[in-house]
Each structure stands twice: as structure tokens, then as C-alpha cells.
């Protein structure tokens with residue numbers, strides 16, 4: 001895998017899986033735009049880690065739930081770097097609650113970031129990728145979106161929606177050499193899962209044949225493969241990175 005001369009936008013790259021993907025892909029030559037919502041210092045630290053290792057990266061603040069901000073971010077990237085080869089939609093949030101107690105606000109917030117955020121960036125980037133006749137889009141779904149998960153009706157709905165969006169966009173853009181795939185991680189050690197109770201962690205792990213949590217780097221490697229030129233005949237797929245969940 002070689003991303004030399006390629007420009008890659010990763011949403012939610014200040015922490016966790018997005019940060020690991022940024023470091024991994026920059027290490028293979030990509031110029032990486034490290035998007036974040038609030039964690040400026042963490043995003044700048046990811047950029048420093050990349051540039052100190054000889055790579056190219058830039059931190060950009062943008063709330064992916066806002067369409068106009070996404071359009072502006074992508075326009076600015078194209079103006080500054082001339083192209084955008086790879087879009088990784090990784091930004092995501094959870095607001096877990098049983099359906100009986102789930103508030104409308106918590107349902108809407110999760111859909112706005114996790115699902116509408118993907119619409120916002122994909123719709124904004126597709127014109128440029130069509131012009132280039134090249135593009136790789138990788139969307140972060142979840143095993144919750146494939147199998148469902150108690151307490152995550154909002155999150156699972158958003159991640160199932162990401163799968164439907166991915167498969168449809170794949171069919172729309174395939175003839176122009178643009179692929180669109182999803183990754184469905186299982187239980188990965190990040191801030192998102194650190195918030196889980198020990199009992200919840202044990203319950204999840206009991207369903208993982210590998211009997212351990214995954215590492216952000218293990219998801220990053222799968223993202224990078226689907227984002228690479230080598231994955232040229234794979235589109236509309238959902239790759240589970242879940243230790244066999």
C-alpha cells in the first residue's frame with residue numbers, strides 16, 4: 001500500500017480509531033487532514049506525531065453534522081491540496097439508553113453525527129471525486145448496526161443507515177472508479193468503549209471468540225486497505241473487524 005501524492009480526509013481523527021488511521025496512512029505517504037469537533041489539542045498532537053515522523057498532515061475543525069461546514073471544509077481542502085482521493089467517515093458518538101427511556105434529543109444527536117454526517121461529507125466530496133475519476137470512501141459502521149445491541153437503538157439505527165448509504169453510493173459511483181465500503185468494528189479499546197461498565201465489557205467479550213478487545217491500529221489497517229488503490233474491485237461491502245463476533 002502506497003498513498004504517496006494522495007490526499008485523505010479522516011473525520012474524527014483527534015482520538016481513537018480515526019487518530020490511528022491518520023498515523024497509519026500518513027506513514028504510507030498520504031497527506032492527511034485530521035478533522036475534529038472539539039479536541040483541538042489532541043488533533044494537533046496527531047498532526048505533530050505525523051510531521052515529526054516526516055509525514056504531511058493538517059488539523060481542521062468541522063462539526064460533521066453541519067452540511068455547510070462540511071462543504072466549506074472540503075472546498076478548502078481541494079483549494080489547498082488540489083484534490084481529495086480518500087474520505088474516511090469515522091466521526092461518531094454514542095448516547096446509550098434503553099428505548100423506553102431514550103430522549104428524542106439523544107436519538108436525534110446520534111443520527112445527526114453518525115448518519116447525516118456521512119451524507120454531509122459524501123455528498124460534498126462526490127463532485128470532486130467524479131471530476132478526478134478516482135476516489136475511495138470508507139465509512140465506519142459497527143457490529144451494532146449489523147446485529148443490533150440493547151441500549152443502542154439510536155446508535156444501531158445510525159450505523160445500519162450507514163450501511164444502506166454505503167451500498168447505494170457504491171452503486172452510484174462505481175463506474176467512475178470510486179469505491180465506497182464500510183467497516184463494522186466490534187469492541188475496540190477507545191474513549192468510546194472506556195465509558196462502558198465492567199459488566200457491559202464482560203458481556204460483550206463473552207461473544208468475542210478471540211476473547212479480547214481490538215486495538216484502534218487493527219481497524220486502521222482495514223481502513224487503509226479499503227482506501228488503497230489495491231482494493232480497486234471491492235465496493236459496497238461491509239468488513240467486520242470484530243475478533244469473530
Ligand code: NAP
Pocket residue numbers: 011012013014015016017018035036037038039040042062063064065089090091092093113140141142143184185186187188189190191192193
Ligand atoms: P472516539 O474515541 O470516541 O473518538 C470519536 C472521534 O469522533 C473524535 O475524534 C471526535 O472528535 C469525533 N467527533 C465526534 N463528533 C463529531 C462531530 N460532530 N464532528 C466531527 N468529529 C466528531 O471514537 P472511536 O471509538 O475511535 O470510534 C470511531 C468510529 O468507529 C465511530 O464512528 C464509532 O461509532 C465507530 N466504532 C467504534 C467502536 C469501538 O468499539 N470503539 C466499535 C464500532 C464502531 P473530538 O475529539 O473533537 O470530540
